[in-house]
Amino acid sequence: DTGVSQNPRHKITKRGQNVTFRCDPISEHNRLYWYRQTLGQGPEFLTYFQNEAQLEKSRLLSDRFSAERPKGSFSTLEIQRTEQGDSAMYLCASSTLRHGTYEQYFGPGTRLTVT
Amino acid sequence: AQKITQTQPGMFVQEKEAVTLDCTYDTSDPSYGLFWYKQPSSGEMIFLIYQGSYDQQNATEGRYSLNFQKARKSANLVISASQLGDSAMYFCAMREGSGGSNYKLTFGKGTLLTVNP
Numbered sequence: 001d002t003g004v005s006q007n008p009r010h011k012i013t014k015r016g017q018n019v020t021f022r023c024d025p026i027s028e029h030n031r032l033y034w035y036r037q038t039l040g041q042g043p044e045f046l047t048y049f050q051n052e053a054q055l056e057k058s059r060l061l062s063d064r065f066s067a068e069r070p071k072g073s074f075s076t077l078e079i080q081r082t083e084q085g086d087s088a089m090y091l092c093a094s095s096t097l098r099h100g101t102y103e104q105y106f107g108p109g110t111r112l113t114v115t
Numbered sequence: 116a117q118k119i120t121q122t123q124p125g126m127f128v129q130e131k132e133a134v135t136l137d138c139t140y141d142t143s144d145p146s147y148g149l150f151w152y153k154q155p156s157s158g159e160m161i162f163l164i165y166q167g168s169y170d171q172q173n174a175t176e177g178r179y180s181l182n183f184q185k186a187r188k189s190a191n192l193v194i195s196a197s198q199l200g201d202s203a204m205y206f207c208a209m210r211e212g213s214g215g216s217n218y219k220l221t222f223g224k225g226t227l228l229t230v231n232p
Contacts (some may be wrong), residue, residue, distance in 0.1 A: 042222030
């Protein structure tokens with residue numbers, strides 16, 4: 001396993017700009033998750049894919065957020081018209097059934113700063 | 116109500132000593148799983164240990180063990196023989212449901228562990 005990778009690792013953008021993050025899961029992991037982590041908090045669930053289907057979205061995911069996972073491989077998370085409140089670490093995780101559970105492996109995250 | 120509660124914002128331990136990080140959870144689902152993750156300053160979440168709600172024995176992984184008390188709804192992490200590299204944030208997390216559930220994790224606020232030489 002090469003691990004979950006995320007790009008970019010850091011992104012600084014001005015309020016109102018659009019940003020896109022990419023997540024490459026561990027190969028053959030059919031489930032992919034996005035989480036958001038703000039300072040001093042644990043990660044919060046944003047959305048989940050099983051293969052290419054987006055099966056659940058959190059209420060945290062406003063209309064400005066969109067996520068895709070074409071062909072069930074990598075995933076992108078786009079934020080439109082960024083706001084300062086979007087500043088956070090965005091974590092991606094992937095999983096597959098092993099030992100009776102879907103153990104999630106996390107990537108290093110993309111830290112977004114909106115100025 | 117908080118689903119995962121970690122009451123210790125910070126903990127200190129001497130190198131080579133054991134330390135217990137507290138976690139209580141709240142769920143009405145009979146099927147659930149409890150996880151502990153380590154997050155060093157680099158930011159990556161590293162899986163440490165897992166306990167299923169139906170597991171009869173406490174989970175162990177090397178120096179990590181999970182003290183699972185189902186009636187008390189607690190899942191404390193015990194780290195034995197602490198090392199300087201154990202200094203990090205530690206998060207307790209829970210997934211609820213089984214089968215077709217999406218297995219999303221709900222995290223606590225974390226405990227910052229500092230290991231002193």
